Amino acid sequence: MNPTTDVKTYSGFRLATIFCMVILYAPLIVVTIYSFNASNSITVWKGLSFRWYVDVFIGPESTKFKQAAFNSFSIAFIAGTLATCIATAAATAIVRGGQYRLRTPSLGLITLPIMVPEIVLAVATLIFFNSIGFTRGYLTILIAHTAFCIPFAYLPIQARMQGIEDSFEHAAMDLYATRSQAFRRILLPLMLPGIISGFLLAFIVSLDDFIITNFVKGAGIETLPTAIFGSVKQGLKPNIMAISTMLLCLSIVMVTISYFISKWDKTK
Amino acid sequence: MKDKTDIAVEIQAAVKRYGNFTALHRISLSIRDNEFFTLLGPSGCGKTTLLRLIAGFEDVSEGQIYLFGDEIDTLPPHKRSVNTVFQNYALFPHMSVLQNVAFGLEMQGKSLSKARKRAGEMLELVQLSQYANRKPAQMSGGQQQRVALARALAPQPKVLLLDEPLSALDLKLRKAMQLELKHIQRETGITFIFVTHDQEEALTMSDRIAVMSNGALQQLGAPRDIYEQPHNMFVADFIGDTNLLEVTVEAISDGDAKCRIDDSHALICPAVETVVVGARLHLSIRPERMILTEEANANQSFKGTVVENIFIGTDITTIVKLETGSQITVRTSNSDRGSKRIIDVGHDAFVNMEVGAARLLAD
């Protein structure tokens, strides 16, 4: 476009965007490259090899990482599912329940976990479980994750629901559907993309979490982030880079799924 | 009350409030079976609210609504055998056209095959059979409108509610749909309650019209009565074009009232019941009820000067500034004009009218 007549574009902004991309991707790309390093040292490049990927699965630390991965994924799946169900119910009440006194406080409570700094939430949860004498372990992680994943599942669901006019449900009820039939047959199918996005976000947030998990996990149980953190504290090792690269790929896959789900439209 | 089966919908003193705002002030209405009934009024007059009260999307604050003699105002929408054609159609976007039309029947408990069969018949009625498996988004506005109609008619409701269903269509399509709707109404024999803000649409389609404004009923009657005998200024002004003149009633005799416009001008018109001598009222004169001539006529005539001639296809609209100071609009059909020439701007003209042309308005 002709720069003198184009009022939209600002010349420096392109440079800022490129800088932004370099900052965001340089560390990830470097780690991905070095994860294929044949060398024992993280500093010296000794050619292409998959040895550290093999090491992750059968190496000396493999049992620890496999157990941690199992914990992470099972917790993320259960907590994500629970949070999504709870968030869907809450979004229905808040978006479709009319005006009532409990509405604003409920919305505040649901978004509370993203307003409170994570470290504070971690401290509070630890103190709480301690005060009621709950032994820390798998279950405490699961409960804490379910609670703080709710807002992440809630936001996409609410956004989607707000985009669906209530005239669809009115039309369904006008055509003799009961409230629950209108929910099942009309609202739920229309909301599905939002619900899936909500679940994916909750899943990744749970999988990501380090601070809260670190506080409530107790001794003897690790998730992937706490295991990686513990390992990094003793020095950067190539197998960590292999794990990082695999998790990076997982994230890319999930963003891709999420992207296609948002595009996926049953109306076409 | 008359024989119950005669009345499709009976609204008794219905009031609707939203907090401090009263949307409907004690509306009472009887809508007959088999009737094409129109609720007409400008935006915000309460016509859609009234329709939603009948459909069950809103609760009445006071009053009752009866459907063929049964009180329905406390029932949820799915227990009222009325169906709605929504303004934006509200077609379920994730279902095919056929699934949309079959939905109501399914919800009524019909078997899937029966529901599909009947839905197919309904699509035939609106000539959309070949689109049965399309999604609503793949259809044009006019087609979506017909799907919405078929969907609402499929469960054979006792009354069909239509909420400005034609407002999203372009003029030509709208005209065609007006006739088709009227035709379908006559064919099915279902009572239609139609909401619109378009007076021309209302006059074209309805058996009876209820004109509403500010949450109150202004006039109820057949299209012709409403057009020719408006009860008040609002109705006269809202329905069709009109000239409003402020007058004083000077004398009443033999059912005619002598209305004084100013010292040198007066007009005879039929008196209405409530009129008393001395009242300051308005006269409504439809533009097409007057004749424009270059010479004074034997009838009642007023002298003035042509200010503007506007050619609008079938008619010529002429604006005349009268000696009394007010401006008056006269419409002459181009076919009636015959060989008469148009009086040019700036020339004198006489506006002539019969005794019955003007109508006194109650307020």
Next chain:
Amino acid sequence: MASGNGTTGGSSTTDVYNKARHWLLMPSWAILGTFVLAPVCVMLIYSFLTKEFRGGVIWDFSLAAYDQFFFDRGLFGDGDPTLQWTYITIFWRSIWQAGLATVLALLIGFPTAYYIATRPENTRALWVFLITIPYWVNLLIRTVSMKFLLRDEGPLNDLLMSTGLVDDPLRIINTNLAVQLGLFYSYLPFMVLPIYASVERYNFTMSEAAADLYASKWNTLRRIVLPAVKPGVVAGCILVFVPSLGAFLAPDLLGGAKNFMIGSLIEEQFKGNAGNWPFGAAASMILLTLVMSVLLIIARPQRSAGAKI
């Protein structure tokens, strides 16, 4: 709409789920009430208790935790109270670091978001995709990657030395700069995405109208675009500032022992037996109060804007 007679929205008494709404909200209240709201209350109580030396608390009311935070009473606790700068300095450094990270993220994030939003439809999706990926990648992994890149013998220094830009490796790791870079890098996508959402909704005809009325490009940006996309900018700043303030990973992995931030200070109090739980709870309460005040002040006029992630 032709018949806008105020019947839309929540005022209708027959809203679809008005009967079930309390049941639908119950699970959220149960889970979040028990495991978020109640814990915060218990934490408040703990901050007023006496510390137990092997971690944990003794149920005796005490202001010791807050006292220790603000005042120094000498080695034996019997001196005159003087202002204790250690913790206040840590808090101040955290606020400063978080604020700087927010400003930096805004300076880079705004042009990026704007640039992406003005791309043609087909390439725009790809740009958004590229910004979203880091947002979804594990923060720990991203921080570790940053540490790997910035190391004294790391790829960045290799590159700089091989191109002859520097002779000795730059000592970036374990400095305030590294923490700053880490925070900025961690939360940059949080700045870009909400601003992008705002700019995308911006009607660019307004920019043309401004140009038509003799506004320079800079004035158009300042007087027309920025006010229009302000909700997105505010949301972005909150989403960067709040997590930066309580950040733990970036200062811990990139900053080392000298560049303590609030997050590390709090974490210390609960590690092993060395900690001081009431003090940790008190520091958490102070951080929470700080964040909530910031949110109230900034977000209040923006409430309707709906800060979305």
